Amino acid sequence: MAAIMQKIQVFLRDDQKAALKSIAARTGQKQSDLVRKSVDLLIDNARQDDADWRAATRSVAGMWRDRTDLEPISEAFRAAVKRRFSSVHKRG
Numbered sequence: 001m002a003a004i005m006q007k008i009q010v011f012l013r014d015d016q017k018a019a020l021k022s023i024a025a026r027t028g029q030k031q032s033d034l035v036r037k038s039v040d041l042l043i044d045n046a047r048q049d050d051a052d053w054r055a056a057t058r059s060v061a062g063m064w065r066d067r068t069d070l071e072p073i074s075e076a077f078r079a080a081v082k083r084r085f086s087s088v089h090k091r092g
Contacts, residue, residue: 010035 012020024031064070 020031020034023029024034027034
């Protein structure tokens with residue numbers, strides 16, 4: 001089954017259009033095919049970035065679970081944040 005294509009309009013700067021035209025001529029590919037490939041690369045990179053972020057988060061989850069000395073550090077950090085962003089942390 002063939003993919004359903006949808007038309008969109010994209011405005012390119014003169015230098016982008018010239019470069020796209022040059023690449024198309026050099027590779028023998030249509031400009032529209034090159035644009036679609038570029039969109040696919042952008043999507044793949046975004047998915048990879050998301051996967052990398054998730055993997056990094058999972059790898060550090062619980063790493064300080066057994067630490068017993070963090071409460072004074074976290075209290076100092078919270079106090080510093082409240083001072084720095086006092087408009088967000090309204091004092092009662």
